[in-house]
Amino acid sequence: MFTVAAKGAPAEQKTDVRSPASGVLCDPYLCANEKGISRALTAQYLGETTAAKLFSQGQFSLTEFTLSNGVFCDTKERLCREDRYYGPDGKRSGAVSKKYTELLFHKPGQPINPGGNP
Numbered sequence: 001m002f003t004v005a006a007k008g009a010p011a012e013q014k015t016d017v018r019s020p021a022s023g024v025l026c027d028p029y030l031c032a033n034e035k036g037i038s039r040a041l042t043a044q045y046l047g048e049t050t051a052a053k054l055f056s057q058g059q060f061s062l063t064e065f066t067l068s069n070g071v072f073c074d075t076k077e078r079l080c081r082e083d084r085y086y087g088p089d090g091k092r093s094g095a096v097s098k099k100y101t102e103l104l105f106h107k108p109g110q111p112i113n114p115g116g117n118p
Contacts, residue, residue: 017069019103020045027068030054034105036062036075071100078105 016028023033024041029050031041043051063075072084072094080101081094 017067017071017100023104025067025073025100025104029068030065032065032073032075032104034075034078037065038062067100071097073100073104080104 017025018027019025020031024045025032026041026045028046030037031045032038033041037054039051039055042054064073066072066084070083071080072082072092073080074092078101080097081092082097083094085093087093
């Protein structure tokens, strides 16, 4: 199991975001893979009760999500960013989080290709 510390957090303080398997990120509320938030992965790593609670909240985007440490991931862009905010130009303004982008979207043996463009 892989646990990561939040940016700016003291070394002894850990976030609740972890990568329990290659291509999977989980926080205390959800688990996701390169396709987005997954009920099956949430149930597998966090329990059926957590999955049922998450998916009982009605309709929400499964492809864009913010983890408990503030990192925002968009599976259509194939990027994770330090935050979910927009700049004055209407585009996402958060710096790309190389660590979380690699954990979620990078497959071993393939080149890293943020944005999913060939």
